[in-house]
Amino acid sequence: MEPPDIESFFVAELTKAQAKMRIYLTKLLANSPSTDDVLQECNKVLWVKRSNWDPNTIFLKWAYRVCYFQVKAYFRNQSREKLVFNDELLDIMGKEEPDLNSPKDREVAMNQCLQKLDSHDRSLLMERYQGEISVEELAKREGIPPNTLSQKLLRLRHQLLICIQANLKTT
Amino acid sequence: MKSYHKLVWKLIDREISDQEFQELQLKLSENHDLRAYYQQCLETESTLANRHNTPFLSFANERSSAGSNKFTSFNSYIGWAAAVIVLFITFFYNFSQPQAKLVASKNADWRGLAVEVGELLPNEMLHLKNGAIEIDFPSNTKVVVESPSYFQITGDSSMIIAKGSLTATHNGKPGEFSIETPVGSIIDLGTQFGVFVDHGHEESTVITKVFEGNIKFQSMDGNKQFFNEGESAIIRGTSKGNEIRISSNHPYAQLNACPTIDDYSRKPAKVVHSLYGKETQEDSEKKLNTFDAVELMLQENLSAQINYSMVKGIAGAIDKKVQILSLAQSQYSTKENITFAEAAMPEIEAMGESIVDSYVQFQKIRFWEACQTAEIIWDEVKDQNGKVTHRTPYAQRLKQPKQGNRLLVNLEKIRQWVTDIHVIHQDKGMGWASKFACPEDGKSIFDKRNKNLLAISYAIDSIKSNVD
CATH class of the missing domain: 2.60.120.1440 (Jelly Rolls)
Structure with missing residues (x-):
């Protein structure tokens, strides 16, 4: 076993990388419900292979490569997965460089953007993302067809994304 | 929003048809900007999904966060x-x-x-x-x-x-x-x-x-x-x-x-x-x-919290007296040409004195302590049955301030009452306010009230300009 300080450093790096790794996997897996399972597998592989990582290199780049091969392995073993990108696109997206900015900047920008939304719209978004409630259930409660709500949520998220990008550019 | 952007969101929501998926896949392969958009969408999704992890969000926190350095230490990102x-x-x-x-x-x-x-x-x-x-x-x-x-x-x-x-x-x-x-x-x-x-x-x-x-x-x-x-x-x-x-x-x-x-x-x-x-x-x-939005915004600033608690106490005490006098005014009918201000002159004068000759330096009170400039908004997290499991408050600024603890509006009310008396005094002559109808004595009262009015106005104007 490595000296505790190197191990702690590895855990800190792995911890820090979790959100980015999940986004990376979500992208390659087309937001498959199995994303968390693949992430957990990636964590195990990274831990087992921790001695292969050179602490002088960017951890996230190494982690992305491991994640990429785990995704390929997952698709090989899961023929029932409905939305599977072809190898060419997987390769293109898999090689894209990680964004090394802090997720906190985005969170701050998003909080500012959320406050600009109408309170009902904001509440809808929050419930959808934080309440573990499905679009169908939410639509039923709102008294509108699920498709109408889906479209509304789609527009709101796009609006939010544009606002976040604008905010990030100005900070 | 472009049609391919919609397809990206449909993919994320897993509501995309096979045909749409093939179409999007082709477009993603050849269009770098669309891939960047896909990435941005996922980043936004991730931030949204984790947003409730910012309990007690306030303007103060946002400001300090917005100005923070982009560097993230190894210890900082512990989610x-x-x-x-x-x-x-x-x-x-x-x-x-x-x-x-x-x-x-x-x-x-x-x-x-x-x-x-x-x-x-x-x-x-x-x-x-x-x-x-x-x-x-x-x-x-x-x-x-x-x-x-x-x-x-x-x-x-x-x-x-x-x-x-x-x-x-x-x-x-x-x-x-x-x-x-x-x-x-x-x-x-x-x-x-x-x-x-x-x-x-x-x-x-x-x-x-x-x-x-x-x-x-x-x-x-x-x-x-x-x-x-x-x-x-x-x-x-x-x-x-x-x-x-x-x-x-x-x-x-x-x-x-x-x-x-x-x-x-x-x-x-x-x-x-x-x-x-x-x-x-x-x-x-x-x-x-x-609970009030200011309390939320003053989290972790103990000195400001104590000051605000004192202001609220003062506002409550003044409001109690102003409400009594306001009720009396609403029930008063002018008799023998004696207006309410004349009838209630001792109470009004006492109120004016309490503002000017007070333990409190009213001119130091901030605008947001003397009225309501923000409100509490609750982000609710619900379970699958629509029941609220927990709620997160944050402060949202009001476009138009409300009366809140009514400190500011009450100060203005007191100033108005004192002004009414002052105008009557001026109209009826200096001896009017004197118990002995003595013009010199009345003039002294008039001058003192005039100073009080200036002091009350100064306090009100200061509060209105203390908007930090």
């Missing part, structure tokens, strides 16, 4: 992932099988490993996405875990909660059962208590409330604090143990007891125990809904 990972590592060193058994469940929906009623819970991080479960530990402890939660049973008398909420009832030996949280351990001293865990990008938040008996909280750096029946705390910090902050008996630290699985569905009707004695859920919610 839910941190807990999962740290515990994941723990997994590699702890292979023993605890004897904690799942004895009941209600609409349990697991992600990853699923456990059935009657089975022993494995020593692995478990993800309960929906529903609730009841666990019996050999230590004579019962724990009800409510979704969404990440937790791990680590021994016959210990568990980790990485995210989510639980109620533990320990009838065994005091000090035997413990719960690890990302900020420290909670050790049961023969009691029933609740724990709620959530995370931000920088730190974790643990809320604990003792329903019966008492507990001990021990932070990573070894600091201990005891909590007794009815007491609660918000504990914030990182799993590295540094910068642990404990707010005892904080008004937002409200948890419902859910000692058995049957209480899970009945939760909204449950009685909430609090520091102030027993109160109904409705009372508790009312109390939560009525």
